[in-house]
Amino acid sequence: MREITLSQAVNEALVEEMRRDPTTFIIGEDVAEAGTPFKVLSGLVEEFGTSRVIDTPISEPGFVGIGVGAALTGARPIVDLMFGDFIYLVMDQLCNQAAKQHYMSGGKLSVPMVLRTNLGATRRSGAQHSQSLQALVAHIPGIKVALPSSAYEAKGLMKTAIRDNNPVVIIEDKLMYQDKAPVPEEEYLIPFGEANIKREGSDITLVATSSMVQVAEAAASILEKEGISAEVIDPRTIVPLDEKTLIESVKKTSRAIVIDEGHQNYGITGEIASRLNEKAFYYLDAPVLRMGAMDVPVPFSPVLEDLTVPTPEGVAENARRLCAGEMIHAA
Amino acid sequence: MTSKTKTRTRAKTASGPSKEEALRMYTQMVRIRTFEDNANQLYLSGKMQGLTHMYSGEEAVAVGICEALTDSDRITSTHRGHGHCVAKGANYKEMFCELLGKQEGYCRGKGGSMHIADQNHGNLGANAIVGGSMGIATGSALRAKLLGQDDVTVCFFGDGATAQGLLYEVMNMAALWKLPVIFACENNGYSEYTKTEEIAAGSITARAEAFGIEAFQVDGQDVLGVNELSKKLVARCRDGDGPFFLELLTYRYHGHHVGDINREYYRSKKEEADWKENRDPIIRFRAWLVEQGIAEESEIDALNAQIKQDAKEAVAYAEAAAYPGVEEVDMHVYAETDPATLRAGK
Numbered sequence: 001m002r003e004i005t006l007s008q009a010v011n012e013a014l015v016e017e018m019r020r021d022p023t024t025f026i027i028g029e030d031v032a033e034a035g036t037p038f039k040v041l042s043g044l045v046e047e048f049g050t051s052r053v054i055d056t057p058i059s060e061p062g063f064v065g066i067g068v069g070a071a072l073t074g075a076r077p078i079v080d081l082m083f084g085d086f087i088y089l090v091m092d093q094l095c096n097q098a099a100k101q102h103y104m105s106g107g108k109l110s111v112p113m114v115l116r117t118n119l120g121a122t123r124r125s126g127a128q129h130s131q132s133l134q135a136l137v138a139h140i141p142g143i144k145v146a147l148p149s150s151a152y153e154a155k156g157l158m159k160t161a162i163r164d165n166n167p168v169v170i171i172e173d174k175l176m177y178q179d180k181a182p183v184p185e186e187e188y189l190i191p192f193g194e195a196n197i198k199r200e201g202s203d204i205t206l207v208a209t210s211s212m213v214q215v216a217e218a219a220a221s222i223l224e225k226e227g228i229s230a231e232v233i234d235p236r237t238i239v240p241l242d243e244k245t246l247i248e249s250v251k252k253t254s255r256a257i258v259i260d261e262g263h264q265n266y267g268i269t270g271e272i273a274s275r276l277n278e279k280a281f282y283y284l285d286a287p288v289l290r291m292g293a294m295d296v297p298v299p300f301s302p303v304l305e306d307l308t309v310p311t312p313e314g315v316a317e318n319a320r321r322l323c324a325g326e327m328i329h330a331a
Numbered sequence: 332m333t334s335k336t337k338t339r340t341r342a343k344t345a346s347g348p349s350k351e352e353a354l355r356m357y358t359q360m361v362r363i364r365t366f367e368d369n370a371n372q373l374y375l376s377g378k379m380q381g382l383t384h385m386y387s388g389e390e391a392v393a394v395g396i397c398e399a400l401t402d403s404d405r406i407t408s409t410h411r412g413h414g415h416c417v418a419k420g421a422n423y424k425e426m427f428c429e430l431l432g433k434q435e436g437y438c439r440g441k442g443g444s445m446h447i448a449d450q451n452h453g454n455l456g457a458n459a460i461v462g463g464s465m466g467i468a469t470g471s472a473l474r475a476k477l478l479g480q481d482d483v484t485v486c487f488f489g490d491g492a493t494a495q496g497l498l499y500e501v502m503n504m505a506a507l508w509k510l511p512v513i514f515a516c517e518n519n520g521y522s523e524y525t526k527t528e529e530i531a532a533g534s535i536t537a538r539a540e541a542f543g544i545e546a547f548q549v550d551g552q553d554v555l556g557v558n559e560l561s562k563k564l565v566a567r568c569r570d571g572d573g574p575f576f577l578e579l580l581t582y583r584y585h586g587h588h589v590g591d592i593n594r595e596y597y598r599s600k601k602e603e604a605d606w607k608e609n610r611d612p613i614i615r616f617r618a619w620l621v622e623q624g625i626a627e628e629s630e631i632d633a634l635n636a637q638i639k640q641d642a643k644e645a646v647a648y649a650e651a652a653a654y655p656g657v658e659e660v661d662m663h664v665y666a667e668t669d670p671a672t673l674r675a676g677k
């Protein structure tokens with residue numbers, strides 16, 4: 001199968017969906033001729049013109065609100081938020097407006113809007129351009145949240161996000177834009193709420209999202225050499241969450257670590273760990289561990305920044321100790 | 332006020348409304364006033380829970396503007412939204428049901444007073460975040476332009492909402508992209524318990540003019556004047572001449588919300604009496620109807636009585652109506668997506 005970058009995969013998804021549905025459009029800062037600072041959208045304005053690839057002023061709440069209004073009245077906007085850290089600026093439009101319209105109207109209005117943005121530290125970008133804020137939006141009923149872990153997921157999840165009738169926040173790992181993966185030429189969509197078992201194993205389950213899937217896979221390779229068989233599962237969407245696949249895996253392995261690049265406190269890892277505790281308690285041989293980013297603002301200094309994110313070695317070490325029967329705390 | 336701002340105080344009768352249009356505007360204003368009188372009563376008698384903001388006194392604004400719109404035109408509304416809802420074509424029954432949290436309400440009881448909307452008539456919802464709907468209105472206008480549809484969107488908001496940054500972000504984009512949106516600022520002199528002059532520096536219309544948006548300051552108690560100007564601006568919006576900005580000078584008769592009873596610390600009884608007795612939009616328009624020979628006093632009395640009766644019946648209906656079933660609580664969190672559309676090749 002051909003291999004393309006995550007950036008190309010997103011671009012292909014957008015091109016295919018914009019050709020298919022004339023009510024779709026892209027709106028955000030420097031999305032047109034510049035194709036965003038990450039160059040993910042290169043070529044789109046040439047095909048679809050500036051009426052459907054719309055450059056905005058630096059007004060995040062404004063253009064997210066515009067997306068909500070366009071979605072409420074029959075369009076399918078794809079709103080581009082340059083950095084995930086800017087989610088804080090658009091919380092009202094996203095969480096008070098987009099998320100609640102369907103419910104508050106008794107099901108009469110809906111907001112088929114995609115907000116695409118990114119996450120990820122270790123790019124030496126400092127505390128305001130490195131955060132992974134999926135927990136903030138995943139907390140709010142009415143929003144779906146997709147976290148692609150490779151080019152393949154990035155394309156298939158984006159296509160589903162655009163066709164879904166709800167606000168969907170899709171967060172890409174900005175360090176992965178140039179990473180290649182096999183992506184079929186023929187059209188495909190990845191359904192929401194279907195986890196992907198990346199690697200089968202029998203001793204421990206590693207539930208990992210987005211950037212942390214690679215980390216978990218690398219940890220599994222380390223563990224394999226030591227005779228520990230780790231199963232790696234990527235939920236792909238955290239809202240909706242495919243609990244069933246996760247629970248079945250844990251029933252089989254009886255141990256689990258949940259890994260996500262958001263801060264660990266009150267985060268995605270805690271939520272998933274808690275569901276596993278509630279729903280697979282009698283099958284567990286050890287507490288489910290959480291491994292999120294350290295609860296510090298992301299520091300600039302490379303030596304410090306690298307300490308804040310879970311690593312394959314850290315995951316392997318925790319897995320080793322869990323399998324050895326040590327009741328430990330996550331790193 | 333800057334020199335560019337156009338001030339409208341008197342209605343011109345030359346291009347005035349037809350008899351039917353005039354009677355309909357009168358009827359709609361009385362329907363709003365009557366709705367609010369009943370809603371206030373429901374609250375005071377303990378039959379309605381929560382809090383609600385009365386539109387009484389501001390009727391000419393919603394009616395003057397909405398009578399210039401068609402059903403496919405959109406509006407966004409505010410926490411003080413009953414008036415916009417009635418003016419855009421809603422029925423009493425579903426509105427009272429919504430206020431009482433009943434299943435037959437426009438939002439199946441899930442919205443309540445602060446989120447009430449008759450979605451079928453282009454009302455995109457009342458919004459309990461002050462200024463929260465400015466992006467929505469502008470986005471609706473962008474959609475119209477993008478899809479080649481000729482509807483216009485009116486964004487209602489209060490003087491207090493002009494302090495929200497979102498307004499300036501979306502006015503900028505609306506002006507850059509020439510969107511068919513009318514920003515309608517209902518300046519009722521107060522932002523909660525604070526006078527407008529204490530929260531708004533400079534002129535309100537000048538804010539829009541800074542973006543090159545044509546802005547008008549209008550007597551919001553004159554339904555004819557509001558309607559005449561709105562018709563022109565709506566037509567110009569359809570021709571691609573938008574956006575526009577209106578500052579409508581008006582007054583709310585009740586407190587900020589129904590529970591705001593003792594309010595002399597921020598607003599005098601004398602001031603309230605002056606607006607009610609000398610500038611009331613319904614009294615003024617009624618006099619005009621009689622003067623123009625459009626209706627006789629007795630006909631108007633009969634009309635008022637009929638509306639009172641309609642409200643009484645709708646309230647009784649809503650009081651007796653069923654609450655939503657408990658199974659509704661987690662319905663409508665997410666919209667359905669037809670699985671067929673999620674397949675490749677579709």
Ligand SMILES: Cc1ncc(C[n+]2csc(CCOP(=O)(O)OP(=O)(O)O)c2C)c(N)n1
Pocket residue numbers: 384410411459460461488489490491492493519521522523587
């Ligand atoms: C973002 C936000 N801040 C504060 C409030 C509380 N609040 C509700 S109405 C209101 C005053 C609004 O004044 P204005 O915009 O002039 O509208 P009016 O009530 O006069 O119609 C305030 C402060 C709110 N609902 N939303």
Ligand SMILES: [Mg+2]
Pocket residue numbers: 489490491517518519520521522523
């Ligand atoms: Mg006010």
